[in-house]
Amino acid sequence: xxxxxxxxxxxxxxxxxxxxxxxxxxxxxxxxxxxxxxxxxxxxxxxxxxxxxxxxxxxxxxxxxxxxxxxxxxxxxxxxxxxxxxxxxxxxxxxxxxxxxxxxxxxxxxxxxxxxxxxxxxxxxx
Numbered sequence: 624x625x626x627x628x629x630x631x632x633x634x635x636x637x638x639x640x641x642x643x644x645x646x647x648x649x650x651x652x653x654x655x656x657x658x659x660x661x662x663x664x665x666x667x668x669x670x671x672x673x674x675x676x677x678x679x680x681x682x683x684x685x686x687x688x689x690x691x692x693x694x695x696x697x698x699x700x701x702x703x704x705x706x707x708x709x710x711x712x713x714x715x716x717x718x719x720x721x722x723x724x725x726x727x728x729x730x731x732x733x734x735x736x737x738x739x740x741x742x743x744x745x746x747x748x749x
Contacts, residue, residue: 626686628660634677634684634691648676 624632635645642656649656649672659673674681678698679691688694701709715723 624661627684628662630679630684630686630691631656631660631673631677634679637691638677640676645673645676649673 635642640648642660643653646653646656649669651669655669656673659670670681670684674684675696677684679695680688680693682688683691683693683695712720712723
């Protein structure tokens, strides 16, 4: 595994994300993330998006800097409604979270898993 792969894996663990979830957030397939980690595609057109989702910079992932937070974008500010929704979500049990996740993805136009234009969804409760 190359430096980019190691750093992507480290940031995945720090963010608590799976390769599949990162892929969904960036808009690529899970094998694309796997290849970035294991085959280190330095020229990836999605490296900026990957870095943003991992809370770091492309410079850190590619080894230009050793501080993952140096010049990293700040966490997005949540509105009052978003914070309240997140608090409600955190109060739910595992099955309720999974059901709400499915409903929210459907409402957001992601559709159910396996639909033609939607990536496969996988939710694993805490």
